[in-house]
Ligand SMILES: Nc1ncnc2[nH]cnc12
């Protein structure tokens with residue numbers, strides 16, 4: 001039972017949180033055939049590459065500022081309903097451009113959703129702009145430039161997501177330099193689909209305070225020690241890792257080993273309905289599948305607040321709500 005615990009989520013892709021029923025309604029509204037990617041109320045994919053394709057197709061049925069406001073508001077309402085006090089949403093202004101809405105209107109819709117949810121429940125939220133590796137280094141630089149110039153107080157971080165097997169982290173270094181110079185918090189997907197080398201690359205090239213997943217660092221003992229020594233926070237998404245077959249089952253998932261080795265870990269849901277999970281389930285898994293007691297789970301939640309891309313008064317206000 002974790003329903004009594006306060007919760008924090010640092011790693012959830014906004015479009016990845018789209019409920020299948022809402023996606024279907026959106027597809028019907030815009031007369032889009034989504035049947036190859038959504039059938040019988042579940043998203044259809046079979047491996048990491050087809051998951052990314054499905055994710056991109058699903059994203060295309062959200063088209064207007066109001067669509068994004070509604071999607072954001074609905075997800076944050078769901079989080080607030082399970083005791084979540086803080087959420088970071090990974091967003092892609094590039095996607096706004098690709099669907100013809102434009103990056104500013106896309107972000108404005110998301111911000112409107114954040115304001116609506118906060119008015120109702122007090123949930124605090126921030127945005128992490130992401131580049132997608134499979135759209136190439138230039139597009140990732142474009143995302144970083146957008147985030148750096150936006151001067152939007154809700155945009156506080158920069159990320160790199162997408163096909164981890166495409167290129168090396170060094171190919172995306174310039175985007176992270178732009179984001180770092182503008183004062184954004186840095187995180188990067190690494191050690192999810194690719195092995196420990198990808199996490200080592202990320203540490204060397206990006207020097208991020210956080211890493212998305214990072215779980216395959218477990219393949220290299222020295223690297224695990226380095227993560228612990230540096231205090232790098234891992235945004236661990238166990239349900240996602242099992243769904244994508246990064247590990248065969250929860251018994252072989254390294255969350256506990258990483259924590260016991262002194263690595264700072266937090267728990268998130270990544271793309272919840274795609275992976276048949278939710279933040280609520282991830283907290284339940286922490287208790288039931290990983291055997292963490294309330295104190296250990298609260299420690300991970302506090303780590304999330306420590307690592308959140310927020311100003312200090314907001315961080316202290318979040319600690320006060322724990
Ligand atoms: N789990 C994941 N890994 C990389 N890119 C993603 N984009 C959405 N979900 C992702």
Ligand SMILES: [Zn+2]
Pocket residue numbers: 011013161189212270
């Ligand atoms: Zn992710």
